[in-house]
Amino acid sequence: MATVTIRDVAKRAGVGIATVSRVLNESPLVSDETRHRVLAAIAELDYSPSAVARRLSRGKSMAVAVIAPFFTRRSYVERLQGIENVLSTSGYDLILYNVETVARRDECLRAVPRGERLDGLLILSLTPDDDEVRQFAALGVPAVLIDAYHPALPTVQIDDVAGTRTAVQYLIDLGHRRIAYIGETLDQNPLKFQPINDRYQGYRAALDEAGIPFCPEYHRQGKYGWREARHMTHELLDLPEPPTAVFAYSDTMAFGVLEAAQQRGLDVPGQLSVIGFDDVEIAQYFRLTTVRQPLHESGARGAELLLECMDSDDGVASPAVGPRHIVQPTELVIRSTTANVATIDLNAEVAY
Amino acid sequence: MATVTIRDVAKRAGVGIATVSRVLNESPLVSDETRHRVLAAIAELDYSPSAVARRLSRGKSMAVAVIAPFFTRRSYVERLQGIENVLSTSGYDLILYNVETVARRDECLRAVPRGERLDGLLILSLTPDDDEVRQFAALGVPAVLIDAYHPALPTVQIDDVAGTRTAVQYLIDLGHRRIAYIGETLDQNPLKFQPINDRYQGYRAALDEAGIPFCPEYHRQGKYGWREARHMTHELLDLPEPPTAVFAYSDTMAFGVLEAAQQRGLDVPGQLSVIGFDDVEIAQYFRLTTVRQPLHESGARGAELLLECMDSDDGVASPAVGPRHIVQPTELVIRSTTANVATIDLNAEVAY
DNA sequence: TGCCCAATTGGAACCGGTTCCATGCTGCCT
């Protein structure tokens, strides 16, 4: 119970505290004989050094904070896994901060890096403003952004515009002209997720390039979640001229689209094509055509980048080259929820 | 950049460091006038106290470690969310340790509580042995178990045996006699998850009670995951006398059962009844009949219990009453994957 | 044999807070 300290060990081994410290830190400046005596004393006393004290005197805390919005969403869980995998082999602890509101976002971005309790910051999908970035620098805390961008910070991203454009382009190539977009609310995007804008832009761009006029009715936005997506899909299908294809902002929302189609006895992909985004693990189950982004790897790369920054003590990786901006590739994974537009799609026989 | 310390603030405000500390800790022993001067100095210098130093001198680290196996599985994510919700309002940091191997399990359970970097331990699904529990006590680190049991520690659990028995009982009541069990491997259960044994026992118990002989062929075990479950289901359906109902160890595995059925054009629940376990969020999507356990709440309750333990400085909640063992209720949620056993089930027409 | 250098080692300062204890001061009571 009474905590045994380095001084107890020193006394027991009949050496000075500095020597014990050397043994603990595997300094070569200790004779074998002394080392063994110290190790014996450590074993006998069942001593383990206080990480806190070590942190204070070393000025390093051996911990990394991960700030993630809605970490329960599948895409974040997979990224988190990538981060954890890298961190767990590096000796750094992973401190998790979940963000679901703007207030909490501000609190995390401002308060968390203070107090020198962490050596690095990994931020998912949230974009710090210039003030906050300045503060990171002032505090000497290296930060890496995943799925977000800031010119002064290393980032790991994908090209959401291009990924979406490719997907919608594919639908167009299949002959679709009435293509809907179901996404998270664009207008009120309190946490300012960049993909919300970018994917919508990619959709518009693909339409433009093909000379297909944008139809506001086909653009639906609502809360994240399959239930909401299902609801929006029903609205879409109630239109006098319903779409023949739907691009969904995320796989999760695509599942809602699939369910709505099923509820109406619409054949997918015969009567409705559906594309998602992310390629989360269960997308394969649904045979969902989707835009794959390397979720797990984005987390891993981000964590690696951060480790680099923390090693180079200037706090910025790749000296004098400025922060690295990594753009990972996306890939259209074609499964079974997309097909050529039906030539005759009016005699939709209701199965149930 | 140069870190500003409490001494800088003291100098700036023209007071002693003790006074600054008092202001920081909202001690009433400071005059209003002095307090304001100090606060002004803090603001001017943009000072923020070092959490590490505070931890060292106070002996509290304001952090809780959460040790979770396979934290990416949906059931753990939901529990984690419950934990996070409670912890984030309490001022404690959440340090996440993911466990996927026995080696890592041992490392986490032994090394993590050392080093006084945390005030409490929340362990999911892993059962520490007596030595480890003794060490927690010796180190003065309160620990709470979620989805696991140890007599000396507070625990939050469900009754897996009863939950499963109720589910299988329900299948029996529907007239099923050929009831299969698809689960995680019983024999090699390296992390010793208790539900793996308990749910199987519940299955056997329900069979016994109804006087239905256990058929080893109907008991399939394999790795966790819907792909593996799908495979096992196909084996089951290839039997000369295939089961008419399947109890799956988890919802995720139940999804694999559903897929196998779909691949064969078997109508669920017309020709095959399926029950899962957990009631993860997406189970509703599949209209899966399942045994609901309060995942989110189990995390929240566990975290609350831990906070109680940490407050009462003897490290054990509810003084002199011994550790609390909370058993949360399970509930059979009947949706659309279960039905009366088909009276004629041989002319299964293959749809595709 | 004497000297210098390298290898070991111990002491003490330091990291940045908290807190015990002593001190100065004011004000009230007798």
Next chain:
DNA sequence: AGGCAGCATGGAACCGGTTCCAATTGGGCA
């Protein structure tokens, strides 16, 4: 007017490590 209580405050020790620096010792070389 003297004394004491009590508030407000500053100094210094302390938490448990790391690390600089000085000291001791032994061996090699001139």
